[in-house]
Amino acid sequence: MTFEQAKRELLGRQDFVKKDGLARVYACLEKLGNPHLKLKTVHVTGTNGKGSVCARFEAAARAAGLKTGLFISPHLVSMTERIRLGGRNISEERLAPQFGEVFAAGGDLSFFELMTCMAFLYFEREKTDLAVIEVGIGGRWDTTNVLPATELSVITSVDFDHKKYLGNTLAEIASQKAGIIKKGGICLAPLLPPEARAAISGEAAGKGAQCHFLAPAFEITARDWENGRMTLRQKKSGEKFAFGILGEPQVVNATLVWEGLELLRGRGWPITRAHAAAGFAGVRWPARFQPVRGGKDFGGALFVIDGAHNEEAARAFAGTWKSSPFSGRKPAFVVGMLQDKERRGILELLAPLAGRFVLTRPDSPRAADPCALADEISALRPDAEVEVQQDIRAALLAASSSGTAAVLGSFYLAGTALELLGEGS
Numbered sequence: 001m002t003f004e005q006a007k008r009e010l011l012g013r014q015d016f017v018k019k020d021g022l023a024r025v026y027a028c029l030e031k032l033g034n035p036h037l038k039l040k041t042v043h044v045t046g047t048n049g050k051g052s053v054c055a056r057f058e059a060a061a062r063a064a065g066l067k068t069g070l071f072i073s074p075h076l077v078s079m080t081e082r083i084r085l086g087g088r089n090i091s092e093e094r095l096a097p098q099f100g101e102v103f104a105a106g107g108d109l110s111f112f113e114l115m116t117c118m119a120f121l122y123f124e125r126e127k128t129d130l131a132v133i134e135v136g137i138g139g140r141w142d143t144t145n146v147l148p149a150t151e152l153s154v155i156t157s158v159d160f161d162h163k164k165y166l167g168n169t170l171a172e173i174a175s176q177k178a179g180i181i182k183k184g185g186i187c188l189a190p191l192l193p194p195e196a197r198a199a200i201s202g203e204a205a206g207k208g209a210q211c212h213f214l215a216p217a218f219e220i221t222a223r224d225w226e227n228g229r230m231t232l233r234q235k236k237s238g239e240k241f242a243f244g245i246l247g248e249p250q251v252v253n254a255t256l257v258w259e260g261l262e263l264l265r266g267r268g269w270p271i272t273r274a275h276a277a278a279g280f281a282g283v284r285w286p287a288r289f290q291p292v293r294g295g296k297d298f299g300g301a302l303f304v305i306d307g308a309h310n311e312e313a314a315r316a317f318a319g320t321w322k323s324s325p326f327s328g329r330k331p332a333f334v335v336g337m338l339q340d341k342e343r344r345g346i347l348e349l350l351a352p353l354a355g356r357f358v359l360t361r362p363d364s365p366r367a368a369d370p371c372a373l374a375d376e377i378s379a380l381r382p383d384a385e386v387e388v389q390q391d392i393r394a395a396l397l398a399a400s401s402s403g404t405a406a407v408l409g410s411f412y413l414a415g416t417a418l419e420l421l422g423e424g425s
Helices: 003-011 023-031 050-063 092-105 111-125 170-178 194-206 249-266 273-282 311-323 343-353 370-380 392-400 411-420
Strands: 041-045 068-071 083-085 130-134 152-155 186-190 210-214 218-224 229-234 240-243 290-293 302-305 332-335 356-359 385-388 404-408
Touching (some): 003 092, 023 092, 041 050, 050 130, 050 273, 068 111, 083 111, 111 130, 152 170, 152 249, 186 249, 229 249, 240 249, 249 273, 302 392, 302 411, 311 404, 332 392, 356 392, 370 385, 392 404
Parallel strands (some): 041 152, 068 130, 152 186, 302 404, 332 356, 332 404
Antiparallel strands (some): 068 083, 229 240
């Protein structure tokens, strides 16, 4: 089987709906020799922040000389991004036979179920010391939650997203995410709202697990806006650390990783604070308030690429944007979203930030009609200049005339934008 054949088959299964929980996944993994039972893992869930937290756990472990695996979603440009060994994407040459073997064992699985099983099989065969696993949606019924035990369970945030699957209250959503806590395990989370904290604490208590709610251990002391970096200061020690992502939410994410690595060290993992610092500095996580300078085709315009696709992420983007020098440059916003997102709240957060909006269609069959988005933006900002460009390249070209632009609303849109701007993986 070629990579293109595997890719077509996988993409054709993106809309498969789970009908029986995790039973089919367990059956597939059993046929493959139960590779998930042989892995040491850090398991990460949360409404936002999962990917950057996972990346820093993996980078620190790799800096310590450990053989690492990383499983993330979604991908931005290539599905090979989802499965990484030692910081490198799985090759197309390895992915194709890996898919063929997993597909033979689980031909009725969805895209994400197949990718998860492929990752577990790949990491087990490569004998990883530590694999960092990102949850797809929720936690309790997520495919990745077939893991029977973990070194750490991490919850990065709890906010509203995927209400159809996770619930309509913070307590319900937190309960779903708390499902990744293992019997006798260790869970880390930030200082969440009381109803979310109560749900997570209850789950941990019922499983005899430790639960640590962490106040931010860092503060931002400097920002390099053009290069997408900042400096963090550890509040207790006063030490300063280079950090490869901009934004106030990264203070929380850094705290989770720092304290999580401390706990791992206490359990015998050889990951020092120097390794943690290397993980902080070495990871540039794309589409998280990422500044990208367009080439000649785009007039050298500065684009800020952000995958913000729910209200929490849009609030975080808005806070960072307003404190940045970009906000005073009369920017254009390129916005595209999926139909299943609660877009009104997102658009209400974005509408005050720019006087010009270019609405477009992300590369997904679930993309929202950009004309409908344009109507909503116009209603929120009657004074704004609003246009529709169905083609993403045309939307970027239109926005480039403003000199500064933001691209956000969907990781599908962010990935295409990065590829068009020459920043794809």
